Amino acid sequence: MRDVWRAADEALLARIEDEHVLERLWARAAPGATPLHPRASGMVRLLRERADARDAIAAAESGNAAPLLVRLEPSRLEGWSPALVHHLALFHRARAEHAIARDAVSTSAARQTLEHALMLIGATWIALGREQTYLRELALDVIAGALPAGEIDRAVDAAAMRGLDVIAAIAREGIDARRGGAAIALRVLGRASEVVAIAGADGALADRAQDRALGLRSELVHTMLAPLSIEIEELAAREWKPIEVASVLERARDAWRWAGEEVEVERFVVRELPRFAWDLYRARKWDDLRLVLRPLEQPSDSLAMRIQRDPMELAWAAQCAQVLVFRAELAPTLDAQIGLAERGYALCPTLRNARLVLADLLCARAERRLEGPSVLRAADSWQDAKRDITRAEEIHPELSRLPAAREKLARSR
Incomplete structure (x- = not known):
């Protein structure tokens, strides 16, 4: 034998x-x-x-x-041969497409598996972007003579971004139906720096990949928000009902959750709310205002924290602060009102309404501290009231409520 x-x-x-x-x-x-x-x-x-x-x-x-x-499932692709990296790209794409087709993302483990597969799809093609010789030989083997040299050059150059394009296509296909796999794909595009690190890319290739991922993600978020933007504009152009506005904002909040607390959705809601909220505020329609504000609580809180962490978000400080001030007016207790107003004022100390509302609430608390006979009040209540009134004077010295608050303080000593 x-x-x-x-x-x-x-x-x-x-x-x-x-x-x-x-x-x-x-x-x-x-x-x-x-x-x-x-x-x-x-x-x-x-x-x-x-x-x-x-x-x-x-x-x-x-x-x-x-x-x-x-x-x-390597954490780094450095030292892997280009042919093996290419196989990995195809393997993880097939794996991801199978999970997407079955919508198999109901468990935390399944979501993590899909996320890792998508990150490797992006990373493997970026890593192949360093292997121009391999890609060119592969292209010539597959399409030699079918395309002019310039087209082949462009195909080879574009290969590095192919994985990111695949991830974006998965997100795009499921974005309208808010599929779980599409949300994961959108999230992976937001983790481009990690994808680039797995690829072991640096310099111009790394910058190009991160710019591409950012552009694709921005395009997808715009696609997600476009129907809501159209609805908002249509409502603003006619006589609207608070329940209609609340419905759009609720769907925006749901999109925010689905997209992994996407900052563009937070900006959208704090930008669009005031045009409706001010009408309700001036008309003193508190229940209606509460209805349209409710969906914004979590997104506006999230944006407020971003603004505090990142100076690049300061452009949104005034709009986010105004939402917090609206919420402060409707909070169930005085302490909760002051807490929200303090946050709004901290975000944007120059916002007139934030200064006005916070100063007014501080005076209200001071007056409450001074209620009743002095013998029945807490020992430090007078000093606490004085601090509140002094701070209210510093924040908004023109407040109409201040003279009465000062007089009550003087009488209560």
């Missing part, structure tokens, strides 16, 4: 063994998915050349593919 065993037979046996490993690996990575093409077993062949994968391959040959799957 040894006399007739040829090199071709050895190669065939090796390929069959690789295909068996691939079957076990794919069954572990994407249960229930259509089998990969046998050509994908080339990934296993290339992995056999890596010393750090041999034990995992041996385990897969024995029926346990879990260690091998872990090896296919």
